[in-house]
Amino acid sequence: MPHVDLLLIGTGSGNSILSEEFRDRSVAIVERGVFGGTCLNVGCIPTKMFVHTADVAATPASSSRLGVDETLDQVRWPHIRDRIFGRIDPIASGGRDYRTTHPDNAHVTLYEGTARFTAERQVQIEPNDGGPSLSLTADQVVVAAGGRPYIPNIPGLADVPFHTSDTIMRLEELPRHLTVVGGGYVATELAHVFSSLGVAVTVINRSGALLRAEDEEVSARFTELADLKWDVRLNTTVRRVDQHGSALRLELAGPEGETTLETGELLLAVGRVPNTDLLDAPAGGLAMNPAGLLVVDEYQRTTVDGVWALGDICSPWALKHVANHEARIVQHNVLHPESPQAADHRYVPHAVFSSPQVASVGMTEKHALAQGIEISVARQAYADIAYGWAMEDTTGFAKLVAEKGTGRLLGAHIIGPQAPTLIQPLIQAMSFEQDVREIARGQYWIHPAMPELVENALLQLD
Known part of the structure; x- marks a missing residue:
């Protein structure tokens, strides 16, 4: 069974841990998805590139109050999409190539597949290409496996096409109508993007306000303004979804009773879940809290000696700047166990890049x-x-x-x-x-x- 000094699970913020000080250690990296993690590929960076484009596209709608009459002549969605991912995809592939081919990484082995714990500091890797599984042990393990969109249990959903934030930004063409289920930051940011590009947007939210985790006055003001731009359905749930010709038909339950809604595309943005279930964390002796997050102390140590965690797999904030901070803490503590540093989570800020x-x-x-x-x-x-x-x-x-x-x-x-x-x-x-x-x-x-x-x-x- 192969053994390494350090096993790193996930290539988002965890990838930044490998400084020159690790050159004398054998390192294994396991990545089940696209190299670079959520933020680079399907999160912060592409969404904000879309948001800035949407902000520009929305300018004509409000320019007349300043005495400037503007029009939005055309939205070239393929150009917008390809400009953004034409920049991001090479970064992801370049990061992978650096770890696999550059002489600086002769001590690093990349495994593309899903790692599952089978014992403390021991994993079984199921390769993405369907090849034979491999077992691996390590002196120290850093779990930075992130999270993924939560898929609600809606009757009929398994039989129809739908999107999450992982896929919606790569649409072939803009739909006439998009229905967004959810009322948090992912839902409201993407609603802003598509509505600004000319798509009719309906937002379905089970609670009585959008961004309800914000200060009550902020949430109320945002909900009020959103209702002027989008078809906002509050206190509403999706009871069922079915294919209806080329469209999707949603059965809704809300203040007006049971209604139906037809839409071109469906985006589910109702939250995210940590990937602890994919890791089979309990088999590795790793404790989890009721939300499924790995339990860590102030030094980012898990409940197993020699196993560390950072980012969305253990953090209730699910923010890139938090993951980056925790990566720096883990890096220091792995290298300098005699003088550990504690993470600072006193004042964690966040932002919603909607409108x-x-x-x-x-x-x-x-x-x-x-x-x-x-x-x-x-x-x-x-x-x-x-x-x-x-x-x-x-x-x-x-x-x-x-x-x-x-x-x-x-x-x-x-x-x-x-x-x-x-x-x-x-x-x-x-x-x-x-x-x-x-x-x-x-x-x-x-x-x-x-x-x-x-x-x-x-x-x-x-």
């Missing part, structure tokens, strides 16, 4: 109150800053939550243009424990730039 954009870090007002904290809350509208006037933005706002009297910022939530960029100084303030009064008054804020939204919100806190 409008949303960004958040820390506690919501509801969460802070639930913890019995006396808080000060500030709200600042884009419409009340000079650059907001320039954009004629009447819907966006920033909301800050601080501990009353201490100046400690507990949470920040922004909905509006460039929200993911605007929130960054607030992430920094929380991470380095800066007083909100110091942030607001201890530096220059460029006038009349958009960060005045943040400055003016900070000045309201006490």
